[in-house]
Amino acid sequence: MRYYSYEEFIRDLKTLTKKIDFKFDAIVAISRGGLTIAHFLGEYYNIRSVYAISAIGYEDQKKLPCVTIGNIPDLSCHERILIVDEIVDSGETLERVIAQVKEKFPHLICKSAVLFYKSSAKFQPDFFVQYADEWIDFFWTRDLHDTYDR
Amino acid sequence: MRYYSYEEFIRDLKTLTKKIDFKFDAIVAISRGGLTIAHFLGEYYNIRSVYAISAIGYEDQKKLPCVTIGNIPDLSCHERILIVDEIVDSGETLERVIAQVKEKFPHLICKSAVLFYKSSAKFQPDFFVQYADEWIDFFWTRDLHDTYDR
Numbered sequence: 148m149r150y151y152s153y154e155e156f157i158r159d160l161k162t163l164t165k166k167i168d169f170k171f172d173a174i175v176a177i178s179r180g181g182l183t184i185a186h187f188l189g190e191y192y193n194i195r196s197v198y199a200i201s202a203i204g205y206e207d208q209k210k211l212p213c214v215t216i217g218n219i220p221d222l223s224c225h226e227r228i229l230i231v232d233e234i235v236d237s238g239e240t241l242e243r244v245i246a247q248v249k250e251k252f253p254h255l256i257c258k259s260a261v262l263f264y265k266s267s268a269k270f271q272p273d274f275f276v277q278y279a280d281e282w283i284d285f286f287w288t289r290d291l292h293d294t295y296d297r
Numbered sequence: 298m299r300y301y302s303y304e305e306f307i308r309d310l311k312t313l314t315k316k317i318d319f320k321f322d323a324i325v326a327i328s329r330g331g332l333t334i335a336h337f338l339g340e341y342y343n344i345r346s347v348y349a350i351s352a353i354g355y356e357d358q359k360k361l362p363c364v365t366i367g368n369i370p371d372l373s374c375h376e377r378i379l380i381v382d383e384i385v386d387s388g389e390t391l392e393r394v395i396a397q398v399k400e401k402f403p404h405l406i407c408k409s410a411v412l413f414y415k416s417s418a419k420f421q422p423d424f425f426v427q428y429a430d431e432w433i434d435f436f437w438t439r440d441l442h443d444t445y446d447r
Contacts, residue, residue, distance in 0.1 A: 153303050157440050164441065176332070179339045179347045183437075186332035191441045197329045198368060199349035218348060220368045287333075290307050291314065291341045 153286045159262050159276040160187055166274045169258045173225040177202045177244055180233040183287055184262065188231065196225065200248075202240045214240050216247050227256045234263040234279055238270030303436045309412050309426040310337055316424045319408045323375040327352045327394055330383035333437055334412065338381065346375065350398075352390045364390050366397050377406045384413040384429055388420030 173196040176185030182199060189197035198220035222228060230248070235241050245257050259272040263279035323346040326335030332349060339347035348370035372378060380398070385391050395407050409422040413429035 160441055176349070178349070179336055179345065182326070182336035182339075182347065182349075183333045186329055186336075187437050187441055189329045189332075190438045195329065195353055196351070197332065197349070198351065199326070199328070199332075199347070199370075201346070201348065201370075203345055218370045220349075220351075287337050288340045291310055291337055 148282050148284050150284045150289060151286060153290070156183075156262070156286060160184065160191075162276050163260055163262065163274060164188070164191060166276070167229070167258075167260055169227070169229065169273070171227045171229040171258070172196065173198065173222060173228045175200055175220065175222070175228055175230045175244075175248070177230065177232040177240060181231040181261075184231045184233060184260075188229070188260075198222070200230075200244055202244055210237065214243050216243055219247060219251055222248065222252045222255060225252075225255065227258075230257055230259045232259070232261050232272075233285060234265070234283065235259075235261050235268045235270065235272050235275065236265050236279075238265075238268030241272060242270040298432050298434050300434045300439060301436060303440070306333075306412070306436060310334065310341075312426050313410055313412065313424060314338070314341060316426070317379070317408075317410055319377070319379065319423070321377040321379040321408070322346065323348065323372060323378045325350055325370065325372070325378055325380045325394075325398070327380065327382040327390060331381040331411075334381045334383060334410075338379070338410075348372070350380075350394055352394055360387065364393050366393055369397060369401055372398065372402045372405060375402075375405065377408075380407055380409045382409070382411050382422075383435060384415070384433065385409075385411050385418045385420065385422050385425065386415050386429075388415075388418030391422060392420040 178199040201217040260274040261272045264275040328349040351367040410424040411422045414425040
């Protein structure tokens with residue numbers, strides 16, 4: 148288990164913005180993991196259309212047998228979207244989210260951006276910053292707990 | 298203009314969790330401003346059902362004549378929800394979001410939580426941490442820009 152701090156996040160998100168060579172008019176966060184990233188990128192690119200899609204594929208650290216996806220936002224007025232999550236692990240979540248978004252909105256051009264990517268995943272994101280080989284304890288999971296003092 | 302750091306956010310969000318004396322089974326972020334808060338609270342309370350509602354009431358620092366609300370998630374399987382945003386300014390956004398959620402899902406019990414509240418607002422959130430009297434430059438707006446060094 149590796150603790151991933153806010154300072155590392157800012158450094159890596161800056162790296163991610165340098166890698167994203169794609170113009171987009173909306174950001175879709177995979178909830179919960181992509182919410183903070185989507186918020187920061189929306190501010191950075193001055194994009195107000197920041198949405199969330201529900202995808203539940205884990206219970207604590209245990210992978211569930213299937214990924215449930217829901218609440219796909221209305222993206223009909225957009226053309227190019229960036230789908231963001233914190234990590235591509237098995238790749239199943241991102242693959243299914245993109246498939247369902249494209250099924251509902253076939254006109255969309257979708258690219259994906261994440262912070263961490265496991266090379267064993269069956270689906271590769273378009274943009275990522277680091278390879279992950281252990282469970283990552285993100286600051287958004289850790290920092291509100293009283294045991295953690297900055 | 299006042300810079301609001303990640304460290305202040307963690308301190309205030311801890312205070313907010315101590316004030317929230319309400320059990321809820323879903324969190325709804327007002328996008329974009331409430332996204333990071335919703336992510337952290339979802340992790341803290343171990344609530345996976347974290348959704349986003351689109352509400353656009355500002356262009357940069359200028360208030361628009363009306364607030365546009367969209368992409369209300371399917372909340373039919375929930376009973377008690379917490380709606381979160383970063384600030385209640387005029388109060389119009391939060392008031393309209395709650396009204397539209399209740400119109401669509403009359404069975405829901407809704408409470409609201411924010412970090413900042415302007416006492417001049419026409420709508421008071423159920424839970425808040427600080428009064429705001431100037432424009433706040435949040436870390437999620439500022440920290441990705443290269444001019445800022447931690």
